[in-house]
Amino acid sequence: MATTTQTLRLVFKNQSGKNVTFSLDNPRDDVTAAEIEAAMDLVIARNIFSSSGGDLVSKQDIRIIDSTTNDLYDPPIQ
Numbered sequence: 001m002a003t004t005t006q007t008l009r010l011v012f013k014n015q016s017g018k019n020v021t022f023s024l025d026n027p028r029d030d031v032t033a034a035e036i037e038a039a040m041d042l043v044i045a046r047n048i049f050s051s052s053g054g055d056l057v058s059k060q061d062i063r064i065i066d067s068t069t070n071d072l073y074d075p076p077i078q
Contacts, residue, residue, distance in 0.1 A: 004068045010040055011061035015054025019061075022049075027064060036062050 008027035012020045040059045042048075047055055 002068055002070045004066060007065045007067065008036070009061070009063045009065055010036070011059075011063075012040065012044070012056040013058045013060045014051045014056055018051075018053045020049075020051045020053070020056060033062065 005025065006027060008024040008031070010022045010024070012022075014020050037059065040062070044056050044058070049056055
């Protein structure tokens with residue numbers, strides 16, 4: 001049986017210039033890029049998260065990733 005999931009991947013740049021990634025499962029179907037960018041701007045402005053390389057300072061990337069898993073075998077129930 002195949003199952004499909006979506007993951008929203010937010011990538012920020014921190015003070016040391018490294019990427020910091022947050023992944024959120026099952027984003028709303030109708031979420032817009034503008035809404036996501038506004039949320040990322042808020043995370044940066046309010047300094048909500050920090051990383052080993054310092055505070056988050058800019059947006060780097062936004063992706064919604066579709067993933068399909070095909071379960072080909074399940075062991076018999078005993």
